Amino acid sequence: MCFSLKKIHSLRFKLIISLMVVALFIGLISVLVGGNLLYRSVIAEANNRIQQDLNVARLIFDDRINNIRLSLKIAAFVSDHNNESFSTDSLSVSRVAKEQLDQLKLDFTGITDAGGRVLYRYGSNGSEKMPVLTRNPLVLRALESQQDVAGVIVLEPEQLQAEDLQTLSTTDNGTSYFDKASLLMGAAVPVFTGGKLSGVVYGGMLLNKNTGIVDKIGETVFKNETYKGRNVGTATIFHKDLRISTSVKNSSGNRAVGTLASPEVTQHVLNEGKKWGDRAKVLDDWYITAYEPITDISGNRVGMLYVGVLEAKYSDLRKNAIAVFAGITIAGVACAIVLGWMFTGRIMRPVTNLIRASAEIAKGNFSPKIGAISKDDIGLLQKEFLIMTEALKEREKRQKVESEIQLIQSENQASVGKLAAGVAHEINNPLTAVLTFTHLILRRDDLADEVRSDLETVASQTERVRKIVKSLLDFSRQTAIAPEPTNINRLIEDSVGLMRNQALLKDVDLLFIKKKELPALTLDRNQCQSVLINLIINALDATPPGGKIEILTQETDLKEDRGLEIIIADTGSGISPDHMDKLFDPFFTTKEVGKGTGLGLAVTAGIIERHGGTIKVRSKPGAGTTFVIWLPHQMNSGFSNGGIDYESKA
Amino acid sequence: MKILIIDDDYIVAKSCQRILEAEGMRIYVADTMETGQKLLASESSAPFDLILTDIKMPGRDGFDMIHEAKKKYPDIPILMMTGYLTTETIEKGRRLGADNYIAKPFTPEELTAAVVKTTSRHIGETR
Numbered sequence: 001m002c003f004s005l006k007k008i009h010s011l012r013f014k015l016i017i018s019l020m021v022v023a024l025f026i027g028l029i030s031v032l033v034g035g036n037l038l039y040r041s042v043i044a045e046a047n048n049r050i051q052q053d054l055n056v057a058r059l060i061f062d063d064r065i066n067n068i069r070l071s072l073k074i075a076a077f078v079s080d081h082n083n084e085s086f087s088t089d090s091l092s093v094s095r096v097a098k099e100q101l102d103q104l105k106l107d108f109t110g111i112t113d114a115g116g117r118v119l120y121r122y123g124s125n126g127s128e129k130m131p132v133l134t135r136n137p138l139v140l141r142a143l144e145s146q147q148d149v150a151g152v153i154v155l156e157p158e159q160l161q162a163e164d165l166q167t168l169s170t171t172d173n174g175t176s177y178f179d180k181a182s183l184l185m186g187a188a189v190p191v192f193t194g195g196k197l198s199g200v201v202y203g204g205m206l207l208n209k210n211t212g213i214v215d216k217i218g219e220t221v222f223k224n225e226t227y228k229g230r231n232v233g234t235a236t237i238f239h240k241d242l243r244i245s246t247s248v249k250n251s252s253g254n255r256a257v258g259t260l261a262s263p264e265v266t267q268h269v270l271n272e273g274k275k276w277g278d279r280a281k282v283l284d285d286w287y288i289t290a291y292e293p294i295t296d297i298s299g300n301r302v303g304m305l306y307v308g309v310l311e312a313k314y315s316d317l318r319k320n321a322i323a324v325f326a327g328i329t330i331a332g333v334a335c336a337i338v339l340g341w342m343f344t345g346r347i348m349r350p351v352t353n354l355i356r357a358s359a360e361i362a363k364g365n366f367s368p369k370i371g372a373i374s375k376d377d378i379g380l381l382q383k384e385f386l387i388m389t390e391a392l393k394e395r396e397k398r399q400k401v402e403s404e405i406q407l408i409q410s411e412n413q414a415s416v417g418k419l420a421a422g423v424a425h426e427i428n429n430p431l432t433a434v435l436t437f438t439h440l441i442l443r444r445d446d447l448a449d450e451v452r453s454d455l456e457t458v459a460s461q462t463e464r465v466r467k468i469v470k471s472l473l474d475f476s477r478q479t480a481i482a483p484e485p486t487n488i489n490r491l492i493e494d495s496v497g498l499m500r501n502q503a504l505l506k507d508v509d510l511l512f513i514k515k516k517e518l519p520a521l522t523l524d525r526n527q528c529q530s531v532l533i534n535l536i537i538n539a540l541d542a543t544p545p546g547g548k549i550e551i552l553t554q555e556t557d558l559k560e561d562r563g564l565e566i567i568i569a570d571t572g573s574g575i576s577p578d579h580m581d582k583l584f585d586p587f588f589t590t591k592e593v594g595k596g597t598g599l600g601l602a603v604t605a606g607i608i609e610r611h612g613g614t615i616k617v618r619s620k621p622g623a624g625t626t627f628v629i630w631l632p633h634q635m636n637s638g639f640s641n642g643g644i645d646y647e648s649k650a
Numbered sequence: 651m652k653i654l655i656i657d658d659d660y661i662v663a664k665s666c667q668r669i670l671e672a673e674g675m676r677i678y679v680a681d682t683m684e685t686g687q688k689l690l691a692s693e694s695s696a697p698f699d700l701i702l703t704d705i706k707m708p709g710r711d712g713f714d715m716i717h718e719a720k721k722k723y724p725d726i727p728i729l730m731m732t733g734y735l736t737t738e739t740i741e742k743g744r745r746l747g748a749d750n751y752i753a754k755p756f757t758p759e760e761l762t763a764a765v766v767k768t769t770s771r772h773i774g775e776t777r
Contacts, residue, residue, distance in 0.1 A: 428733030429659045431755035436665035439758045466755050482737050
């Protein structure tokens with residue numbers, strides 16, 4: 001869990017996600033906008049085309065009517081030419097004319113005389129009682145106008161029967177078309193004999209169940225294109241709203257003859273006489289459709305002509321387009337992931353190296369490998385990192401040396417301390433005797449001056465030994481501090497008071513700049529006083545007449561410990577940089593032999609350390625020396641956290 | 651004035667004896683703590699005015715001496731001397747009953763002064 005969270009928040013993950021989001025966003029926009037735009041333009045184009053297709057269908061439809069008319073005309077002409085075609089007797093209709101008509105292979109043909117009496121009917125075996133008056137609207141109209149008449153007609157059942165169309169009279173489901181009126185196309189051509197109307201040749205086709213025209217449309221317009229096993233393009237002829245001839249198939253694969261157009265279309269086209277060009281539901285499928293009304297020869301709207309293409313072909317086009325766009329999007333996202341991975345890998349590798357290197361530095365390896373330096377901004381970071389590493393290495397080295405020095409120093413001090421204690425103890429007993437007896441002898445009055453003088457030298461030199469041993473002992477008294485609450489101002493004042501006369505004698509200005517309201521510190525008053533006196537003596541020794549020694553205090557916190565600084569600054573000769581690091585060593589002195597034991601500062605530092613404080617020295621040769629003692633408000637139990645600091649300004 | 655000196659170092663004891671005898675004091679010297687205790691017991695009829703004892707001695711040391719002496723003779727002031735003077739030594743001595751201390755080496759004057767100061771202070775305190 002922790003691991004995965006870390007991964008989720010990693011820079012690499014964020015970058016990859018960003019790239020992915022961009023790719024997805026663009027992809028989604030393309031899918032939505034592109035897919036829809038494409039679909040709309042395709043649909044618009046399809047709508048356009050279907051209107052043209054309807055025009056073509058209409059042409060085919062009209063062409064077929066015209067063909068019938070022309071055929072009849074030719075038949076009439078032939079009959080006319082033979083000049084034997086028409087007489088009032090049906091039996092006298094010439095054989096030639098009959099053959100001509102029969103060859104037209106129309107559903108119905110016939111010949112009437114100028115009075116409308118049928119002289120001949122195709123298919124009629126002559127058993128019929130002839131002549132009968134025709135009620136065929138084509139014939140009636142041709143007789144009336146004495147001109148060619150061609151077009152669509154509706155025939156009532158009895159008329160159909162009259163035209164001898166029984167042979168075509170049953171539908172697939174067994175019902176007869178002739179229960180109701182049927183739609184037909186046909187023509188009637190008047191025949192003139194000697195310039196005088198002698199009769200009419202007529203013929204036509206039953207449109208109900210006639211698949212020729214719709215199939216011709218399918219063939220010509222849609223080239224019988226199929227989509228998923230179905231014809232893309234369909235054509236239908238409606239009688240009113242009833243499909244009488246169609247290439248639309250129902251679910252069982254049969255032509256959907258006998259079904260109805262949707263009421264919406266019927267209302268729009270049949271009732272209002274407008275063209276329809278929109279998607280429409282045909283049986284169970286959506287088609288992009290075009291409808292227009294069919295009018296009969298009298299101008300009545302009797303049916304509709306329809307063409308349509310399966311919408312599925314186009315909507316599948318959209319689906320395909322969306323699929324392609326989606327594919328591109330997925331590819332884009334995959335690219336984003338791969339690129340992002342590679343890209344961030346390249347960017348992150350140096351950073352990862354730096355992180356690992358940092359961890360190694362923390363463990364103490366100051367020469368970690370960070371790999372090749374990049375040429376970009378990361379390179380700058382790497383260079384800075386190397387510089388930092390070098391600096392850390394240097395500092396570590398320096399600190400090591402310093403702590404080694406300190407260790408040696410403290411070891412020195414400890415061993416010197418032990419030695420001092422032993423030596424002092426052993427030397428003090430004989431020294432007592434020497435001192436006692438020398439002084440006892442000196443008490444005698446009978447000493448020669450020479451002897452007295454020599455003895456006095458013995459006494460003074462023994463005193464010197466005593467002082468050395470005492471210093472050694474002071475230095476060795478590692479644990480002997482007796483802390484008590486101490487008024488710092490009074491402590492400094494007392495120390496300064498003790499040294500005032502010496503300062504006056506040397507003509508050095510000894511100043512204590514007192515600050516009121518200092519907190520009481522817990523410390524060993526005697527030892528701290530000896531520290532102050534020791535430092536003042538040193539300052540006096542280093543400061544020429546007319547110089548100045550200033551003592552001041554300030555509250556300073558060291559790390560988290562509250563504390564107080566006592567600053568003793570002189571205008572003396574300063575300390576040579578060479579001597580700085582030996583300053584607190586036992587027995588190090590720059591004074592003449594016999595004038596100093598070299599233990600003063602070592603003892604001083606020891607005392608301050610045992611108080612948990614620090615002592616620092618700043619010096620510049622010729623410009624004086626400043627000792628800064630820092631003492632904590634609360635003394636820590638151990639004495640180990642003190643320290644000595646050297647700051648040389650050479 | 652009658653003083654008991656206890657020190658295992660003969661020459662030191664002798665030095666002290668010489669200094670204090672010069673001041674007119676009567677000196678008894680013991681080189682061990684046990685001898686000192688015997689002397690204290692034998693001289694109980696005319697008690698000592700001061701016990702001057704070294705601290706570091708082989709066997710039972712000066713601290714034992716102070717402890718025992720103070721228990722039996724609380725009125726006799728004790729001045730301790732040592733060549734290795736530390737705060738702990740002083741504190742321990744004081745706690746056991748020592749009245750004053752002096753660091754070795756010392757001059758005759760310093761010893762005399764310390765002895766006088768210890769006896770007089772003690773007298774002053776007890777009065």
